[in-house]
Amino acid sequence: MELIQIYQCLCDPTRLRILHLLAQTPLCVCHFQEILDEPQVKISKHLAYLRERGMVVAEREQNWMIYSLPKKRDAELTANLKCLQDCVQADPVFKRDLRMLAKVSAKSDAPAGALVR
């Protein structure tokens, strides 16, 4: 019953914010640090948690690790990510994250693989 794993990934606020951002674009760890305003350890550990459960994939690009949603997603993951997007529309925290993403994206001192639009 791997649906459980999906819900386990979704039941932490930081991970929710991470997944919400990844639904927009691939990002590297330092982007998350800046957008979420959380310490590096915290981000990194939540990403490891998500990676171990196949919710995100990571790819190294020089110094940076680019995280993204897996290209091949099974139905459960797809459905739940969509549901998350729907639920989150009005929430100030998530809206703020999107604004911060735009700001970071504008600076564009990013590795080539991240922040693709």
Added chain:
Amino acid sequence: MELIQIYQCLCDPTRLRILHLLAQTPLCVCHFQEILDEPQVKISKHLAYLRERGMVVAEREQNWMIYSLPKKRDAELTANLKCLQDCVQADPVFKRDLRMLAKVSAKSDAPAGALVR
């Protein structure tokens, strides 16, 4: 951020099965015991967990406690319950639960408030 609470409720297999069943019909604790084949304590504690977080409501009918989904559900809960239903269609455990529900329902030694169709 109460979305989190929803996901926290969904991240246990027993609770998933309970909610899936309640999406069909109100049920009392002894029904869950029989359908899920789990001890009374376990069922009761998971129901308490769900109740504290507003995912289910309980109503006493003589000796029995009838559990059901709240009539008034906010958008997040509705969306996620629907998503759960979709994700669960093919899963053998959940399909088996539905068959057991039908069986229990057929016996119909149930309190009037539960097993309404």
Added chain:
DNA sequence: AGAGCATATACCCGCACAGGAATACGTCAA
């Protein structure tokens, strides 16, 4: 080789929760 950057891991603590055993509570019937 060394420094500097980006990221990951190890170790620690505290807490919440899953699960079981035993017991308490609420309701009804005799």
Added chain:
DNA sequence: TTGACGTATTCCTGTGCGGGTATATGCTCT
């Protein structure tokens, strides 16, 4: 009132996770 039944709660144990500090790893440039 007593007993039976359905359900809830208390107490206990083990485990997993969130968070922080410190340190390790990997890559790049000099």
